[in-house]
Amino acid sequence: MYDLIVIGGGPAGLAAACAAWEGGLRSILIVERDKELGGILNQCIHNGFGLHHFKDELTGPEYAGRFVKLLGETGVEVRLDTMVLEVTGQRQVHMVGKSTGYRVDEAQSIVLAMGCRERTRGAIAIPGSRPAGVFTAGAAQRYVNMEGWMPGKRVVILGSGDIGLIMARRMTLEGAKVLACVEVMPYSGGLNRNIVQCLHDYDIPLYLSHTVTDIRGKDRVEQVVVSEVDASRNPVPGTEMVFDCDTLLLSVGLIPENELTRQAGIAIDRRTNGAVVYENMETSLPGVFACGNVCHVHDLVDFVTAESQKAGAAAAACVLGGAASAGEAVLEVKNGDGVTYTVPQRIRPQRVDKLCGLFFRVNRVCRDSEILVTSGDAQIARFKREHLAPGEMERIDLPRALLDRAEGELTVSIREVEQ
Amino acid sequence: MKELICIVCPKGCHLKVDEEKGFAVTGNACPRGAEYGKLELTNPTRVVTSTVRCEGGAHPRCPVKTDRAVPKGKIFEVMAALEGIALSAPVAVGQVVLENVCGTGANVVATREFLFLERKRNQKEL
Numbered sequence: 399m400y401d402l403i404v405i406g407g408g409p410a411g412l413a414a415a416c417a418a419w420e421g422g423l424r425s426i427l428i429v430e431r432d433k434e435l436g437g438i439l440n441q442c443i444h445n446g447f448g449l450h451h452f453k454d455e456l457t458g459p460e461y462a463g464r465f466v467k468l469l470g471e472t473g474v475e476v477r478l479d480t481m482v483l484e485v486t487g488q489r490q491v492h493m494v495g496k497s498t499g500y501r502v503d504e505a506q507s508i509v510l511a512m513g514c515r516e517r518t519r520g521a522i523a524i525p526g527s528r529p530a531g532v533f534t535a536g537a538a539q540r541y542v543n544m545e546g547w548m549p550g551k552r553v554v555i556l557g558s559g560d561i562g563l564i565m566a567r568r569m570t571l572e573g574a575k576v577l578a579c580v581e582v583m584p585y586s587g588g589l590n591r592n593i594v595q596c597l598h599d600y601d602i603p604l605y606l607s608h609t610v611t612d613i614r615g616k617d618r619v620e621q622v623v624v625s626e627v628d629a630s631r632n633p634v635p636g637t638e639m640v641f642d643c644d645t646l647l648l649s650v651g652l653i654p655e656n657e658l659t660r661q662a663g664i665a666i667d668r669r670t671n672g673a674v675v676y677e678n679m680e681t682s683l684p685g686v687f688a689c690g691n692v693c694h695v696h697d698l699v700d701f702v703t704a705e706s707q708k709a710g711a712a713a714a715a716c717v718l719g720g721a722a723s724a725g726e727a728v729l730e731v732k733n734g735d736g737v738t739y740t741v742p743q744r745i746r747p748q749r750v751d752k753l754c755g756l757f758f759r760v761n762r763v764c765r766d767s768e769i770l771v772t773s774g775d776a777q778i779a780r781f782k783r784e785h786l787a788p789g790e791m792e793r794i795d796l797p798r799a800l801l802d803r804a805e806g807e808l809t810v811s812i813r814e815v816e817q
Numbered sequence: 818m819k820e821l822i823c824i825v826c827p828k829g830c831h832l833k834v835d836e837e838k839g840f841a842v843t844g845n846a847c848p849r850g851a852e853y854g855k856l857e858l859t860n861p862t863r864v865v866t867s868t869v870r871c872e873g874g875a876h877p878r879c880p881v882k883t884d885r886a887v888p889k890g891k892i893f894e895v896m897a898a899l900e901g902i903a904l905s906a907p908v909a910v911g912q913v914v915l916e917n918v919c920g921t922g923a924n925v926v927a928t929r930e931f932l933f934l935e936r937k938r939n940q941k942e943l
Contacts, residue, residue, distance in 0.1 A: 591822060
């Protein structure tokens, strides 16, 4: 019986395991399906990681390397090349690995840190033929940055998520011609800085409110047709542009990988596609925590680290501190006007030390706005922001004293201030 | 007055730079933004990240970066200079791959560690 089993050895799992060790647990296992730790950071060779956590500007592999080194200073056990098949409600973890075969290990606590995967062509139903040359941006990133293959020479990118933007620059640097980045929404889903340093720097046009309406080619992509879309995102006939290209990269969203979570009977939030979590990242199954992109898709690994440290520390407290007191008050956090989701979705005020960090995303681009936190008819907090965008996760910190004044539920909403 | 989006960190501050007032920057949340705003209009620079070939490690490519920002106009020259470079595992983080690349004063350094595995390039393990 382990104190803690962490599922996933990416940035979330590494930070959670380190924090749990620091919190006093001495029997910790990380299960990772890849041959190495670090997860997706290993293929994110660009810089910009770690400004919050390490106060240093690092590349993805450097960020992962620092955590792997920290982990090496602990006694955390790592099982690579091992796939978790099932997590039960009794915290038994079924897994299969090349060296260990099939086995079941039990733990007093579990941290779910499986990350997310990319949406594919099938998930967005692009019409057209089915030639080679259609890749998700992350798959292309792995080919180029780790395995040394170029997926194509003339490229169109659908979706302006960060991976798509990063790949637009990467493919350009490696000698490909990136003809266009196409985004169905009227705003980009990526960070502003990536629009600037990945598209503007290389004169790659960004077509907002456009989408791919046809893929042509028999064996290999030969043409991609791009059309403008109207306000309800339907293609407008007569606006077609044809690009001669051999490659289409898709950066059309990430899906938290929660098969294990669902199978364990843990409550899922349909907005985040991740587990519903409490203020300490505990899921609806006591002793099971979720953090990082499996819980909700983050923009920054630094925030994944912070969230996962919280989960790891909470797992340690849970194992060492014993069962929670029954009948604790719970505040349900509701999405008000302008808010897509919040994490956590539930807060137990008596478990909050001083501040409770609350992450959320907005559903539209807002200028000078106020973030309002209300409970019933009472406004309990207000925060000002000059700029809010769906592609940029927001964070507010709610002091314990304010949470104690709330009852039953909290609503987070956005109000744009008239100029 | 020029409007820029700061790329120093993922926050993406909306900067305003006044060319007529000595490139005075407003809208920045930190001093690095002020520096970026001025530099972007006088001598824009970028850190270049890429990969070079690597033999004997876990993967055929080793990620690298310039250890400081280089002039924007030299990015493709730096990329060309990386072509043909081949490392051999073991590789250490920070190991210099190319000194003073293209006369920019920046060194190209490895950004991940590779232990020596003696696994041939592209050979699939079964």
